[in-house]
Amino acid sequence: MDKKLLMRGSQVIGETAIRAGCRFYAGYPITPQNELPEFMSGAMADLEDGTFIQAESELAAINMVLGASMAGARAMTSSSSPGISLKQEGISFLAASELPAVIVNTMRGGPGLGNIAPSQGDYFQATRGGGHGDYRTIVLAPAHGQELADLTEKAFEYADRYRTPVMILADGMMGQMMEPVVLPDPINLAELPPKPWVLDGADGRPGRLIKSLILNTMEMEEHNWKLARKYEIISREIAAAETYMTEDARFVVIAYGTAARIAKGGIKRAREMGLKVGLLRPVTLYPFPERVIREMSRSVKDFLVFEMNTGQMLDDVKLSLEGRSTVHFYGRPGGVVSTPDEIAKVISSLYYRQHLEED
Amino acid sequence: MEKVVFKRPKYMKKAPFHYCPGCGHSIIHRLMAEVIEELGIGEKTIGVPPAGCAVLAYDYFDIDMGEAPHGRGAALATGVKRILPDRIVFSYQGDGDIAAIGTAETIHAANRGENITVIFVNNSCYGMTGGQMAPTTLLGQNSTTTPGGRDKDRDGAPIDLSEMLAITRGAVYIERTAVNSIKNIRKTKKAITKAFKVQMAGLGFSLIEILSPCPTNWKMSPVDACKWIDEDVMQTFPLKVIKDETG
Numbered sequence: 125m126d127k128k129l130l131m132r133g134s135q136v137i138g139e140t141a142i143r144a145g146c147r148f149y150a151g152y153p154i155t156p157q158n159e160l161p162e163f164m165s166g167a168m169a170d171l172e173d174g175t176f177i178q179a180e181s182e183l184a185a186i187n188m189v190l191g192a193s194m195a196g197a198r199a200m201t202s203s204s205s206p207g208i209s210l211k212q213e214g215i216s217f218l219a220a221s222e223l224p225a226v227i228v229n230t231m232r233g234g235p236g237l238g239n240i241a242p243s244q245g246d247y248f249q250a251t252r253g254g255g256h257g258d259y260r261t262i263v264l265a266p267a268h269g270q271e272l273a274d275l276t277e278k279a280f281e282y283a284d285r286y287r288t289p290v291m292i293l294a295d296g297m298m299g300q301m302m303e304p305v306v307l308p309d310p311i312n313l314a315e316l317p318p319k320p321w322v323l324d325g326a327d328g329r330p331g332r333l334i335k336s337l338i339l340n341t342m343e344m345e346e347h348n349w350k351l352a353r354k355y356e357i358i359s360r361e362i363a364a365a366e367t368y369m370t371e372d373a374r375f376v377v378i379a380y381g382t383a384a385r386i387a388k389g390g391i392k393r394a395r396e397m398g399l400k401v402g403l404l405r406p407v408t409l410y411p412f413p414e415r416v417i418r419e420m421s422r423s424v425k426d427f428l429v430f431e432m433n434t435g436q437m438l439d440d441v442k443l444s445l446e447g448r449s450t451v452h453f454y455g456r457p458g459g460v461v462s463t464p465d466e467i468a469k470v471i472s473s474l475y476y477r478q479h480l481e482e483d
Numbered sequence: 484m485e486k487v488v489f490k491r492p493k494y495m496k497k498a499p500f501h502y503c504p505g506c507g508h509s510i511i512h513r514l515m516a517e518v519i520e521e522l523g524i525g526e527k528t529i530g531v532p533p534a535g536c537a538v539l540a541y542d543y544f545d546i547d548m549g550e551a552p553h554g555r556g557a558a559l560a561t562g563v564k565r566i567l568p569d570r571i572v573f574s575y576q577g578d579g580d581i582a583a584i585g586t587a588e589t590i591h592a593a594n595r596g597e598n599i600t601v602i603f604v605n606n607s608c609y610g611m612t613g614g615q616m617a618p619t620t621l622l623g624q625n626s627t628t629t630p631g632g633r634d635k636d637r638d639g640a641p642i643d644l645s646e647m648l649a650i651t652r653g654a655v656y657i658e659r660t661a662v663n664s665i666k667n668i669r670k671t672k673k674a675i676t677k678a679f680k681v682q683m684a685g686l687g688f689s690l691i692e693i694l695s696p697c698p699t700n701w702k703m704s705p706v707d708a709c710k711w712i713d714e715d716v717m718q719t720f721p722l723k724v725i726k727d728e729t730g
Binding site for chain 1: 494525526527528529531534538541544545546547548549550551552555558559560561562563564565566567570587588590591595
């Protein structure tokens with residue numbers, strides 16, 4: 125199926141989730157992502173084996189997902205920043221119990237109630253685990269409609285493959301925008317790899333146990349290292365980034381999601397002015413594509429990190445570069461959305477200040 | 484020929500209970516294992532243990548078990564049951580778990596009429612953490628956080644969670660029993676059986692609240708603890724069928 129459809133972002137996530145075999149959704153209303161649960165309520169009702177529950181709270185929703193995942197379902201929940209804070213308990217338990225699940229965060233301005241405008245203020249929370257304890261969450265950062273589909277499909281695949289929660293980190297802009305997309309074909313649930321750990325009744329086998337309590341410190345330590353080894357494998361296997369006009373670039377902007385899209389517009393304008401500028405867009409935020417950035421530092425001595433926050437991914441860029449290049453920062457927190465012209469101005473002023481036009 | 488008069492139920496593991504002497508959990512575990520065996524549902528039952536003393540229930544039940552975060556048993560059980568509607572799903576929760584931190588999850592699961600069974604063990608204190616005030620602690624009862632006894636003006640009065648749940652439209656069967664005497668233990672087993680049968684018939688939400696002794700935190704002998712349930716706890720939490728819409 126390669127038919128191009130014009131679809132709203134939240135609908136793309138929902139429809140792709142169903143096609144990727146999601147059969148359980150629980151969520152709680154919060155702006156700016158209500159279109160997703162609304163879509164899921166109808167889509168699940170159309171399926172013979174679909175479940176949609178409007179939960180009494182974010183906590184209940186994530187714990188319902190925990191239960192559905194234990195029972196073997198591809199399960200999903202979604203929310204926006206303040207709601208994701210509430211879900212962190214369950215996300216920690218999912219990671220600890222090694223259970224797959226997909227969580228969509230349509231980020232809004234914060235901290236606190238903040239506002240309902242697009243923001244990237246939850247980068248730290250998403251990429252550092254978010255809840256309590258020593259764990260990580262796979263974080264995928266779509267930047268356009270097609271990628272909402274591609275990464276939603278991947279999110280379910282990664283969650284099952286690594287038995288770990290996967291977060292799709294989007295923002296209000298992406299959820300609302302209508303764009304042409306080609307959706308993936310629906311999968312055949314029966315063809316998915318078996319899950320030999322599922323709780324479905326101990327029929328003809330000993331009872332199974334899914335838990336996160338490990339009182340023995342040596343066993344807990346071993347479990348922590350087991351998770352750490354898993355995150356290493358994940359880092360090796362799925363770290364991804366897109367590059368744009370970087371071949372001859374002397375100055376590279378690093379941005380993700382909506383910010384990357386705006387940056388692309390700024391870079392086009394800067395190129396028209398004759399500046400050798402490119403874009404590096406992390407597609408996975410955890411694992412962070414540090415190798416690509418480090419390799420680029422051989423030819424690029426100036427990077428600009430652009431985020432819709434006061435500087436969060438900035439830390440990961442600096443850690444990746446290990447002091448090899450100069451890192452500049454431009455941030456617009458609070459739900460403010462920059463324009464490509466604004467980014468072009470920031471780029472050109474830094475470009476000339478660093479005398480990059482000279483050789 | 485030897486006649487077997489007492490044996491380990493089929494779905495109990497061969498493991499000694501870690502519970503304190505005189506604790507009600509071991510009795511309730513055994514009753515549940517007997518009921519699961521008698522109803523022939525051991526191969527299709529999934530249990531959800533709580534955070535609290537009974538978190539280690541999975542060490543004793545030889546069935547599928549999935550541990551819930553503190554208070555979230557009913558939400559987690561909802562997820563399991565909705566995916567596997569032909570299995571039997573129960574959550575096992577203490578009073579702090581179900582009537583304080585998990586109140587919302589419990590009320591809404593009951594109100595939605597989730598076809599699950601909840602075993603609510605009421606020992607009127609937080610046992611595992613060392614005997615702090617629970618939502619069910621009696622007025623005047625000593626705990627490590629109610630110096631001089633629970634005071635209504637300072638600490639609030641005990642909460643009647645089962646009665647509250649009974650007014651939800653989705654709750655079908657709710658009964659309060661106790662395990663402080665042979666007679667009450669037998670009644671508890673009957674109540675658990677009925678609750679599971681309600682679920683097997685697909686009727687909706689069932690919950691059995693079980694008054695259970697905690698001699699360690701009550702600082703009583705097991706015998707006195709059982710007596711105290713009769714004389715004091717039942718004044719606040721009377722044994723009765725609170726709701727029965729199985730008719």
